[in-house]
Amino acid sequence: MGRKFSVWNRIFGVFGMSDRPLAAIILAAGQGTRMKSETHKVLHPIAGKPMLHHLLDTVDSIGVERTVVVVGARREQIEASVEGRNVAIAIQDDQLGTGHAVAQAHDALKGFAGDVLILYGDVPMVSAATMQEMIFRLNNGSDPRAVVLGFRPDDAGSYGRIIADDQGEIEKMVEFKDANEAERAVNLCNSGLMAVRSTDLFILLDQISNDNAAGEYYLPDIVMLPGQNSAVIEVDDPAEVAGVNSRSELAAVESEWQFRRRAKAMADGVSLIAPETVFFCYDTDVSSDVVIEPNVIFGPGVSIASGAKIYGHSHIEGAAIGPDTNVGPFARLRPGAVLEEGSKVGNFVEMKKTTLGKGAKANHLTYLGDAEVGEGANIGAGTITCNYDGFFKYRTKIGKGAFIGSNSALVAPVTIGDGAIVGAGAALTKDVAADDLALVRAEQSGKAGWAKKFRETMTMKKAGK
Secondary structure (H helix, E strand, O other): OHHHHHHHHHHHHHHOOOOOOEEEEEEEOOOOHHHOOOOOHHHOEEOOEEHHHHHHHHHHHOOOOEEEEEEEOEHHHHHHHOOOOOOEEEEOOOOOOHHHHHHOOOHHHOOOOOEEEEEEOOOOOOOHHHHHHHHHHHOOOOOOOEEEEEEOOOOOOOOOEEEEOOOOEEEEEEOHHHOOHHHHOOOOEEEEEEEEEHHHHHHHHOOOOOOOOOOOOOHHHHHHOOOOOOEEEEOOOHHHHOOOOOHHHHHHHHHHHHHHHHHHHHHOOOEEOOHHHOEOOOOOEEOOOOEEOOOOEEOOOOEEOOOOEEOOOOEEOOEEEOOOOEEOOOOEEOOOEEEOOOOEEEEEEEEEEEEEOOOOEEEEEEEEEEEEEOOOOEEOOOOEEEOEOOOOEOOEEEOOOOEEOOOOEEEOOEEEOOOOEEOOOOEEOOOEOOOOEEOOOOOOOOOOOHHHHHHHHHHHHHOOO
């Protein structure tokens, strides 16, 4: 059945989806007790983005007109998280089952006439294509009352079961705890995701009861009400409907997301030396012919141009890395870091709100914060831009071709002109003109034989003589 409906996905490119309005109800009212967290379950991140927002972004991508998130415990966290998005909030005060949860969206969808996707905030990886297939099936073929998304896991466990014929027409849906032995032997399982017409949904919900082992109103029960039949389509990959109820399940979904993202990167021409050790963020943008060594972690907001090489054990977020640049090993690029073409950042270098100009180098043991480094400049080992006085941040400007000697402290605000040289060990507090030499150190002096006499004196003292 999964293969059959994957054909419809290809049809969308030719005929498009139904022109009926589309809404989404996302259930996020569960307690999430197995997460053992003060953070709402659906706000735990996958690849740097909260689970709920993965789902919201997918819903937005298919043209949903109205989105309703049904909340319960810790609802204020979700309300704050979705502020500014076109999302309505519905409240389920009492946890009386999934059918009861969906019913709480009634007022938010008042006046809406179209199709409704029912999704779960803790099932974040369902694809746009799968959502589209559900809507397509709802409006084609036998015009079912509802379309249920089914899957066949390796271990069906305690999932609800779907009994269906060869055409995907549902004969029975049953929760595991209510299923008999023969029904439990079926491996077609209910993901919980559905597509239903808005004109049917709430009428159907009014007809279901809580006469079951849990005493709850089950959403799947609308499928078994007398009258029109419902249909099931199968997702091709069960990983799409993996739910997150615990930290270990969160890690499993993260692992699957990273596996797919790494595969995509390599298919797009990125070299990953040890793919399993590279961790992408949801928005990492990597061009072809980039090489990424082992143990590199990307936070949000990173773009990497062609020809760049990221050496091992580097942590990068909020950075724009230009073409033919080198980063690391053991480098940290923080938000606002910009590496222009051919520039280099070496081991144990940290950058924040700093632009490293074309061909400029900071090869080791350096902090560059709130700075502008000109084309071809060389930053010696141990250099620090002292950008913070405990109250305010200040900028450092280093001109083209400037040379900063090792172990220099550049106390901002300060400007070093084009071609200037700052001698090693400087604590620079004043501007340096172009092509000047700045030396900020005490004059060296020496005392002949002093070290030998010192050692002899201290040796005798230690021996008690």
